[in-house]
Amino acid sequence: MAGTADAVPVAVRPVAVRPGQQRELCGCGTWPESCRLGLVRVLRPVYDWLVARARSPRAVWWLCLVSFAESSFFPLPPDILLVPMALKTPSRMWWYSTLCSIASLCGGLLGYAIGYYLFQSIGQSVIELYQAQDAFGRFQEAFRIYGPWFLILKGVTPVPYKLLAIAAGFAKLDLTVFVLCSLVARFSRYYMVTALLWRYGPQIEALIEKRMMMATGLVLGVALLGIISLRLF
Numbered sequence: 001m002a003g004t005a006d007a008v009p010v011a012v013r014p015v016a017v018r019p020g021q022q023r024e025l026c027g028c029g030t031w032p033e034s035c036r037l038g039l040v041r042v043l044r045p046v047y048d049w050l051v052a053r054a055r056s057p058r059a060v061w062w063l064c065l066v067s068f069a070e071s072s073f074f075p076l077p078p079d080i081l082l083v084p085m086a087l088k089t090p091s092r093m094w095w096y097s098t099l100c101s102i103a104s105l106c107g108g109l110l111g112y113a114i115g116y117y118l119f120q121s122i123g124q125s126v127i128e129l130y131q132a133q134d135a136f137g138r139f140q141e142a143f144r145i146y147g148p149w150f151l152i153l154k155g156v157t158p159v160p161y162k163l164l165a166i167a168a169g170f171a172k173l174d175l176t177v178f179v180l181c182s183l184v185a186r187f188s189r190y191y192m193v194t195a196l197l198w199r200y201g202p203q204i205e206a207l208i209e210k211r212m213m214m215a216t217g218l219v220l221g222v223a224l225l226g227i228i229s230l231r232l233f
Helices: 002-007 021-026 033-053 059-070 079-088 090-117 119-129 133-146 148-154 161-170 175-210 212-231
Strands: none
Touching: 033 059, 033 079, 059 079, 059 090, 079 090, 079 175, 090 119, 090 161, 090 175, 119 133, 119 161, 133 148, 133 161, 148 161, 148 175, 161 175
16 A cells, blocks of 8 residues: 555645635634634534434434535534434444444545546635645645555544545545545544444443533534644644
8 A cells, every 4th residue: 555655646736825815714814712612603503403313213314414524525523423323322333333434435535526626616615614725735745755644544533534535636646545545544433433432332421411511512622623733734
């Protein structure tokens, strides 16, 4: 697999950023406390709505849909559905995480296609939405240096996977290599969550029931951390 790093071209096309564009998008050009709190306020109703879907008869479909969307454009992780579903039916938690991983891989393929074929029309808008122009450029350099290993390592972190997928397509990373790396990264990502639930399920469930606000803040905080980490990469 390491030998596939040569498949990533050395020349990287720059992402066009208008002067002051970050200031237009955020209103401040950075992520101060006001911006972070504003983002949480926007995401909180969506979070609450998704938690309710975890208790619906079509929860599995919602899990797959959110996992797919999160890997291509949606900001919130499917853990919002995976955790309560796994705690409610422990005998099916590994099945849920498998479905979540497969759906995430499919969403990643959409992100890859956006970066490969539709970067100017769609991909760049997604990057601008996350104010990740600088991070995207660094992703390109990392793909050039580290190849597929970069995708595996970053694929299990809170960094939005959609941006990694778009960057991989934009860098023309070999599709087979992308799929193999995504399989490793996404299955590792969700199986680690499921392993924690399998080992500490009762304690986690009790904590969620007693400290619902804290659990909600934790999930939203992880999603926000992934976005903010783009500036620290």
